[in-house]
Amino acid sequence: MTSALPTRRFGGFLFDMDGTILSSIASAERAWTDWATRQGLDVDAFLPTIHGVQSVETIRRLNLPGIDPVAEAHALTEAEMLDVDDVVPIGGAAEFLAALPADRWAIVTSAPRRLAEVRLKAAGLPLPGVFVTAEDAERSKPAPDGFLLGAKRLGIAPEDCLAFEDAPAGIAAAEAAGMTVVVITETHGHAMDTAHATVTDYRDLAVEWDGASLKLDHRI
Template identity: 70%
Template sequence: MTLPTRSYAAFLFDMDGTILTSIASAERTWTKWAIAHGLDAATFVPTIHGVQSVETVRRLNLPGVDPVAEAAAITAAEMLDVGDIEPIAGAAAFLASLPPERWTIVTSAPRALAEVRLEAAGLPIPATMIAADDIPNGKPAPDCFLVAAERLGVSASDCLVFEDAPAGITAGEAAGADVLVITATHGTSHRLDTRHPRIDDYLHVTTTITSDGRLAVTSR
């Protein structure tokens, strides 16, 4: 475990793989879709994480396939498959310890899917949440984190981004934020080399509010 050494005005959390785990649900849905479209699911499915579904479909450039329609169908299927979604260990308590106006969620999932998954995991839905519907240019573009910081009334460069996927890490970097990588869902198939501080989950960290009202991540 390594932690950032400075304090921040606000925290920005990715959702999937960062505060909850929906990998099994997502990979079941995308595996069925990949097989139906003649793709090698074992090679393709690991590429879906951290980016908007429509962009995942679009970059395949499959003949006769409408990325918007396909992404909508995939989202609908994912919304029906939430039985084994659960929070990353310690995430609920960590989020509950934060002042509500000082954090939000920034996800590549459509808002409807994000709300279903957060509810399934028993996690709060902040009013300031940024979802795929809100941002034309998804991760790895920095737009989502820039808008999230603006909604909280702070600079992105004064935020700590909590992320688990390369696209989100790149987006956080491009926004000028610091990044803390959550490795709980990486395992052997999603292993990630990164120069950023990292924690496995939230069980051994807490939030400290400094004397000047800023947020810091500290070990328990």
């Protein structure tokens, strides 16, 4: 852990999805590997760029000639929806989410809603009451739009929200929204250089609810 868990109380918790409460890395990388190979890209160099960002933005910034980013992103989503056998929850995520009041947490993901719902079901995780997906935010991560919208829908000021993230784009988005951040590292292959508190997963985390606010702590 690079720093201690935040000691203050929060009005609500906001979670990224992929890499933060579930792992779909194997599924996503299989689909993207096939796509990148067809485009003649250097797969090893390309794959690290796909995480935490909307598919259409990943494709758009490549500026590939003759490629329609929207159509290609749609085709990739369809492929990923058919490949969820090894989508699994991050350690302790199901129990941690179950301990939260339903109106005090949200998911903010760069994934399209249909894909997000399929992955949550595959991982055995609940659909949140507040669900911000790729279709909802005007700008994708690292812009703060999704996190700001999630806070608005929860009815909680952004500065009173704790965001759980795993990827640089998502961390930057939460920072830009003015939120405190905890970084989940279960899917990381190497240490991340960050000033935020980092934890491997949720198995050693507990949440205290006093009827008005939430506090994150270590499980006793």
